[in-house]
Each structure stands twice: as C-alpha cells, then as structure tokens.
Amino acid sequence: MKQTLLKLEGISKKYDQKTVVDHISIVVKQGEIFGLLGPNGAGKSTTINMICSMTKPTAGEINIFGLNGKKEMSKIKPRLGLVPQDLAIHGDLKAWENIEFFAGLYGLKGKELKKAVDEALGFVGLAESRNGYARTFSGGMKRRLNIACAIAHRPELMIFDEPTVAIDPQSRNFILEKIKQMNTDGTTVIYTSHYMEEVEALCDRIAIMDKGKIIAIGTKEELISLVAPKDTSMSLEEVFLKLTGKKLRDYGEEAI
C-alpha cells in the first residue's frame, strides 16, 4: 500500500465574496504522478499556491509528508519543489548562476551545491549552455531552466504548474520525458495543465477541476466509466468536455 504524501481536506479559498476554491479534497500517494486538470480559472493555481503556503486557505486542512501544512511548513519546504507557471529566473544571471541562486536558498553549499547545479543542468539538457545568460535563451530553454531551478535541491514532491506553456513540441516532449524519469527515480509529481494529451500521457490519476470544485477524480479509465461506461475508446478531452461543458469559461455553466 502506497503511503499518502499529500492530503487536502475541504480546502477553500475566498477572495472577498468570490470563492475560487470550494471545499476540495485530494489525496496524492507516494510515487504517483497526479494530474490536476481544468480550464482557465478553475482554481488549479490557487490550489497549488495553498499547497506551497504561498496563500493561506480560508478553510480546510493540508497535510504533506504527514506534517501539518500550516504549522510545520518550515519542515515541508525543503522537501517540496515548485515549477511555477510564470518563468521565475534572472535574465542577467547565467544558467548555472540561476540554479546556484535558488539551490543556495535551500541551504546547499560548497561541493554539494556545485554537484546539485551540475546535475540539474544535465537533467534538463542545458549543460552545454551553462554559461549562457538566461535572457538569451529560447522559450523552451527558459522553461527547462525554470525546471532546473526547482529540482536542484532534490525535492521528494514536485509540483509542475503548467510547465509547457508556449513552447515548441520538441521541448514539451523533452520535459514530459524528464518528468517521467524523475518519477521513476522516486519523486512524486503533481502536474497541472489544461493540455489533455499531456495529462493523459503522464498521469496515473487525474482530478478534474472546474469553478473551484473537484468534479471527478480517478484514473483515466475510471473517469471514462463515469461518463460513458460502455465506451472505453473515449478520450480524456471528451470526458472533460462532458463533465465541464462546452461553453466558454466567460459565461460559466452547470456541469453534467
């Protein structure tokens, strides 16, 4: 039986009168790749921010590595890594300097830091571009550097918040391969995206989120059976559209 690494119980977030995340509960097991799928404005990034303690939940409990997400965050942070949706790298620092900067903030130093930098650069395929300034990199290279800065301190739980936005297919494929490799090496992954094919290819279990709520949660097969028990050839995208509706998010809609 796999150990529970992350547990969200009834988590909510309100901004003034608007509920952005509405009483969601998720369990992520150790060693799995857990997908969080939803359209824009579903509440995925807010959920991630609450897990990482970048914003306080209005209600609910967070438990990570068996530790209380509110009171014991200082013990959780060194074991957690986040690849943010927006690039968070210094353009005027070289690739290796960026990784060193962020890995250093986790307390790595000396030879250990140097080794971590070299490994992270090698992992994301930027070893030969280590002395290049980040501002000179292509979009795909910047995304890879963004990942390298998050993994250098070897976290046990990695959260990827839409890591493949606006990059070429080769870079996207490379990133997805590397995430699988990371998971094979023992890292638990939470992956958020609104690209169905990525989530379908990568994730062991998926939670579909819309308008702040978890609509469905399970493996791809379990989700398909929710919507069309007899049609096993249905794609995840079709399942998603059935569950969340086809109307544009500007208007909102009641899900099936």
Place this chain on the structure above:
Amino acid sequence: MLFTLVKNNTKLLIRSKVGFIFMCLLPIALIFILTSAFSGYMGEKVEIESFSVGYSITSKSYTKDYFDVLKKEFEGQGMFLTLMDKEEGIKALASDKIVSYIVLGDELCTIYNKEGIDIKAMIFESSLQAGMAPLDGFKIVRNYTAERQMNLDVQRSFQWDELSKRSRLSLIKREKLAADPVPKAKDYYGIVQIIFIIWFGVSSAVTLSTIERKNKILARISLTNVRPITLFLGKFIPNSISTSIQVGIAIIVSTLLLKVNWGEYPALSFGLLLMQVMAVSAFGTMLTVMIKNSTIITLFMYMGAFTFGFIGGSFQTYMYNFIDERIVRLSPLYYMNRTLVELSTKGESAYLMTTFIMLLIIIIVSVSIGLSLMYIRREE
C-alpha cells in the same frame, strides 16, 4: 544562504550596466563642472594691509577740532588719511591710489567710493562710523541743550583725547579674527559631490526590488526557509558593495585628476563615507520593503537628495549662505559636508561625533523598520 544571496544580487547590480556607469560618471562630471565654475570664488585668502584714504575738510567743519585725534587713530590701524582737494581725490580714487575719498563738511560727512564691493572701503566706512559716533553723540547733546536753553556746559569743544586717556577707550579697533581655513573649490566639490551622490545609492535597492518583481522571484523565495533577516541582508550588503564600488571609482578618478585633498586622516574620511553608504543602503532597502512602487521610491530619492543636498551645502559655496541655519541643520548632508570638509582643511571637526551618531541611527532605524515589516508580512 546569505552568501549565495549576496553573491548573486551583487552580480545583478553590477551587471545593470547603465545604472552602474551612471553612478560612477555623474559625480565625476559634477565635480569638474562645479570646480570650474567656482574656482575663482573659493580658497582665496584676503590679507588686508594698510591703505590710503583721501580727505578734505572745510574750515567750519563740525569735525575740525576732533579730526586730528581721529586721524591718529586711523593711522594706528593702518588706514592713512591724506589731504587732497576733491578733484584730485576723485582722480586718485579712479586710479586706485586711494580706497575712498571723504569730504568733512560743515554739518555733514560725505564718503566717495568706487562702484562694486571693495573690502578695504567697507572697513574704512565702518571704522569712520565708529570713530564719528562719539562726536555725533556730542553734537546731538549740544544741539538739544541749545534748543532748550539749558545751562549745561556743553559748548566747549569735544575733547576725545582727554576722555580716551582717562577711560582707556579707543575709537577704532581693527582685529584679525581667527577663521576656519577656506577650502579650494576642487576640494570642496570633490568632497561634497561624493557625499551627495552616495544618496542616489537608493537606486541600487530599487533596482534589486524591480528585478525581483519583474522576474517573479519572490514566489520562489517564499518556497524556501530563508529568514527575513537573511533576505534583508541579502539586499543590504549587495547595495552597499555596489554603491561603494561606484563611489570608489569616482573618488579615485577625481582625486587623481584634480588632486582632491582628503585631509590628514583619509582613513577616517573614507570610513565615514562607507558608513554613509551603509546608511543609504539600509534606508533604501527599508523603502523597498515599505513601498512596492519603484517610481515613487525613485521620485522620493531624487527630491530628497536634491533638497537636502541644496540646503545642506552641496550646491552652496560659502558665498551663498542665504538659507537659515536652522533649516540647514535639518539636512543630514550638512553634517557630512561640514565634517569631511573640515577634516580636509583643519584635520579635525566638531561635527564628527554628531555625524557618526546620525548615520548610526539611520542604519539602526532603517534595519529595524525594514525587518519588522518583513516579519509582519511573513506572518500574514
């Protein structure tokens, strides 16, 4: 952790080339411009030797009986009065053979001077007023008693000679007062412009803050266990290093080219400058914690530096002392300017301790406020 922050933030500041070069070149340019503009007004020692004054006196002049006494008094103070008629006197005045020409008339005394400021003429006029005061006082009393037909024996001549012997008074006294040495323009501006420019070091703190916001670094940093004090020092120390390098370059260049005199104790002067750099860095870092808007901080910095620099002596030469001393003393730059200029010219300064304490207070208060705000926000 701190070392990594300091190392990389320092790199970021030094690699912001435009800002970095601006801070190095601006003080050098200002020093050269102001030194050229004011070199003729500063560092000039004026020694007043003896000089001549022409005079004529009418036969019925109210000063006639008293004039010889006065003339002797003037000679004792290095001012020699020579009898000459008015035409001769005016010519001598025009050709600078005499400093002034006076006509001692029946009831009035008229002084002729050349146009413009002449220190010797001003000294003579003040001395004449002092010398004539007892006579004028006597004249007033005599007229008063005559008008009122009072029977007081004030009709005899005014005899200052006797009176001065008895009371040991002298009419005119010229003293050479001890004064602070006047700095040369290159030394004055070579020092005060460095002090002034250091205050623009707040821009380094703004640069770091802007970089963090633009590159969305703060979110990543919040995922770590970096303490607020580490974050604060991680900005304060690089700001200090960057500003010190910029100012150091400006000092080296201006000192080599203009031979700026930093006085007998340059280590003390540079130590104070370093302390000022730290005060500015702490203040700037505090501002970036308090105010998110970089434009507001930049405006505040420029207005503050210009205002305090102007009233504190950055743009004033010793000639243009038109701002009330009480307002001048509100400027932190005033104390730094006085201290360092006096260390340069005299080797000591009565403002040294005040300046040191003032800078220390700025550092302590800025760090305290900045850290408190960071801790409060972290709790929120």
